[in-house]
Amino acid sequence: MIKILAISGSLRKDSFNRKLLQVAKKIASNSEVQIKEFDLKENSLPIFDQDIAGSMPDSVKKIMEEASWADMFLITSPEYNHSISGALKNAIDWISLDYTKTTKGKWAVIFGASTGIYGTLRAQAHLREILGALGVNIIPQPEIFIGSVEGKFDEQGNFNDEKNAKVLEDVINETISLCLKNKEN
Numbered sequence: 097m098i099k100i101l102a103i104s105g106s107l108r109k110d111s112f113n114r115k116l117l118q119v120a121k122k123i124a125s126n127s128e129v130q131i132k133e134f135d136l137k138e139n140s141l142p143i144f145d146q147d148i149a150g151s152m153p154d155s156v157k158k159i160m161e162e163a164s165w166a167d168m169f170l171i172t173s174p175e176y177n178h179s180i181s182g183a184l185k186n187a188i189d190w191i192s193l194d195y196t197k198t199t200k201g202k203w204a205v206i207f208g209a210s211t212g213i214y215g216t217l218r219a220q221a222h223l224r225e226i227l228g229a230l231g232v233n234i235i236p237q238p239e240i241f242i243g244s245v246e247g248k249f250d251e252q253g254n255f256n257d258e259k260n261a262k263v264l265e266d267v268i269n270e271t272i273s274l275c276l277k278n279k280e281n
């Protein structure tokens with residue numbers, strides 16, 4: 097049984113990336129997995145400060161515990177000024193304090209949606225590098241860039257971009273299967 101932690105880098109209530117994360121969770125739930133979501137808005141983490149790392153606030157303890165529990169991550173981020181959101185980077189900086197438990201050797205599916213045409217390409221390049229520094233495995237191809245996202249979700253949050261939905265499904269399924277093989281060895 098693969099344990100998955102889902103995180104959206106956008107805190108915005110009507111965020112496209114939050115909606116996309118729900119689509120990804122639904123796809124993943126077709127396999128034998130357990131899924132938790134860590135909501136960066138509900139569990140507001142303080143700005144990373146090594147001076148307070150010794151007496152971690154509850155929200156930090158919670159993300160440390162949930163990341164340690166997980167075998168795999170589903171991470172979506174908006175692109176802000178050609179990079180990932182500050183909220184997501186902040187969360188990663190916190191969990192990196194105990195990276196041998198929280199990230200090392202684990203797997204991630206990274207994806208993102210933006211209103212611009214490149215669909216978070218530049219943000220994801222950064223995210224791949226950051227997670228690489230923490231020993232997270234991410235399959236190299238295909239990548240999931242959802243550009244010009246306005247109009248790609250209906251009122252119920254259904255995603256109507258069939259081509260990208262299929263790529264997302266393929267990457268999630270392949271990552272679950274690699275994560276499972278890795279866990280069995």
Ligand SMILES: Cc1cc2nc3c(=O)[nH]c(=O)nc-3n(C[C@H](O)[C@H](O)[C@H](O)COP(=O)(O)O)c2cc1C
Pocket residue numbers: 106107108110111112113114173174175176177178179209210211212213214215216
């Ligand atoms: C501060 C800020 C910076 C942004 N920078 C970029 C950018 O570099 N590239 C891009 O494609 N979109 C950029 N956008 C537009 C976002 O793609 C768009 O707001 C998107 O809806 C944010 O994701 P969300 O819907 O999940 O909140 C930016 C938006 C904001 C508010």
